[in-house]
Amino acid sequence: MTQPKIRAVRVRRAVVDDADAIERVRTDTWRDAYRGLIPDSLLDGLGYDATRRRALMSALPPHQFALVAEADDAIVGFCVGGRSRPPEERFQGEVYAIYVLPEHHRRGIGRALLEAAAKELADRGFGSMIIWVLRENAPSRRFYERMGGVHVRDEDRELEGLRITESGYGWEDISRSFGGSFGSVQRM
Numbered sequence: 001m002t003q004p005k006i007r008a009v010r011v012r013r014a015v016v017d018d019a020d021a022i023e024r025v026r027t028d029t030w031r032d033a034y035r036g037l038i039p040d041s042l043l044d045g046l047g048y049d050a051t052r053r054r055a056l057m058s059a060l061p062p063h064q065f066a067l068v069a070e071a072d073d074a075i076v077g078f079c080v081g082g083r084s085r086p087p088e089e090r091f092q093g094e095v096y097a098i099y100v101l102p103e104h105h106r107r108g109i110g111r112a113l114l115e116a117a118a119k120e121l122a123d124r125g126f127g128s129m130i131i132w133v134l135r136e137n138a139p140s141r142r143f144y145e146r147m148g149g150v151h152v153r154d155e156d157r158e159l160e161g162l163r164i165t166e167s168g169y170g171w172e173d174i175s176r177s178f179g180g181s182f183g184s185v186q187r188m
């Protein structure tokens with residue numbers, strides 16, 4: 001059943017004290033989205049320790065950003081990004097991760113986060129962006145396609161000791177794809 005759109009979703013810049021909530025979203029969303037795609041042992045072994053996240057967020061370099069989405073005053077999604085890794089000419093910015101808790105999918109929260117992320121990248125002078133997604137993660141690929149992303153290429157990588165293939169989705173002109181919606185997201 002289609003979920004009702006949440007009108008009161010608010011996307012704001014994350015603060016260091018959001019680290020625990022971000023880690024909860026990451027772990028719970030991984031367990032749901034990646035079940036069957038990566039081994040259960042890895043998913044079940046994930047914890048909620050936010051020590052590393054807290055350290056990363058305490059020292060975000062200027063080219064990076066971290067956003068959270070709040071619905072009904074709870075953090076239900078987050079998104080982080082910055083300069084593409086490794087830097088590339090065609091896609092200067094990158095969304096490193098975007099996660100929304102499964103019970104809040106299909107309510108417009110991913111869209112709100114991605115639009116805000118595009119603005120964060122544009123504000124830092126990045127005119128284009130790329131996102132990498134597990135090749136077998138079909139629902140997220142459809143989300144990126146719906147948001148105007150174009151499949152660029154696949155790359156083999158290592159994730160937590162596993163060999164995986166990721167698919168890159170690119171937006172060559174952020175302002176053309178997202179410029180019209182930069183103002184529509186409520187942000188602090």
Ligand SMILES: CC(C)(COP(=O)(O)OP(=O)(O)OC[C@H]1O[C@@H](n2cnc3c(N)ncnc32)[C@H](O)[C@@H]1OP(=O)(O)O)[C@@H](O)C(=O)NCCC(=O)NCCS
Pocket residue numbers: 029033096097098099100101104105106107108109110111112132133134137138139140142143144146147
């Ligand atoms: C991918 C993800 C962030 C999308 O967030 P979301 O809040 O569910 O997406 P939205 O509701 O904002 O959807 C935006 C558009 O994409 C489409 N879309 C979203 N999920 C889709 C799916 N599974 N299949 C087809 N279309 C989809 C929606 O229909 C919507 O289009 P519309 O506005 O015209 O109706 C979320 O599903 C998620 O966290 N997935 C698990 C984690 C993950 O795989 N992250 C990406 C890897 S880094």
